Amino acid sequence: MRGFYIGRFQPYHNGHHSMVERISEEVDELVLGIGSADDSHTTHDPFTAGERIMMITKAVAEYDLTTYVVPLEDINRNAVWVSHVESMCPDFDVAYSNNPLVVRLFEEAGIEVRQSPMFDRDRLEGSEIRQRMIDDESWRDRVPASVVEVIEEIHGIKRLQHVSDSDSLERYAATGESLPESLDDLDD
Structure with missing residues (x-):
């Protein structure tokens, strides 16, 4: 049996990882849909689809x-x-989600949906983890070690801190200063 699990995975964290572990006990194959794949480089969606693919692929390899x-x-x-999802993914037999809208849309399309309790939701929420990254607070214990490696490889903290600076674009516009050509050009 093949399952489907969707998330933005910004970043892929231990709550997602626990859900995949639980799902792995019920299915032989799993399609992981990266939602909002077209969004990146914002505080809400800092990581690209490709970066999230790296995070997930490395984490679920175990x-x-x-x-x-x-x-x-x-x-x-x-x-x-749902038709869009089905057109982009391998066929699946069951969808996993706790998002009320996603559950409703799949059920209206006649697809079985299974829900599970959230895993340590207070600690394992993407927005909380991203805020900790911005504030230089502890976050590494909330994501799989392989995800930490990906975030460090892509300089994800530096990017997130930069895009969270709401004054950045206004500062560049007001001073006429050129935007940096790469993240490496940003001040630490």
């Missing part, structure tokens, strides 16, 4: 589970969203 990681762009049309 499970005895065939996985397919599929980026899914937002289409902003809920009535056809």
Whole structure:
């Protein structure tokens, strides 16, 4: 049996990882849909689809589970969203989600949906982890070690801290200063 699990995975964290572990006990294969794949370089969605593919692929390698990681762009049309997902993914038998809208859309399309309790939701929420990254607070214990490695490799903290600086663009516009050509050009 093949399952489907969608998330933005900004970043992929231990709550997601626990969910994948639970799902792996029920299915032989899992499609992991990366939602909002077209968004990146913002405080809400700092990582690219490719970076999230790296995070997920490395993290789930420890499970005895065939996985397919599929980026899914937002289409902003809920009535056809399930059809969009189905057109982009390998066929699946069951969807896993705790998001009320996602559950409703799959159920309306006649697809079985399984829910599970959230795993340590107070600590393992993407927005909380991203804020900790911005504030230079402890976050590494909230994501798999392989995800820490990816975030460090891509200089994800530096990027997130920069894009969270709401004054950045205004400062460049007001001073006429050129935007940096790369993240390496940013001040530490």
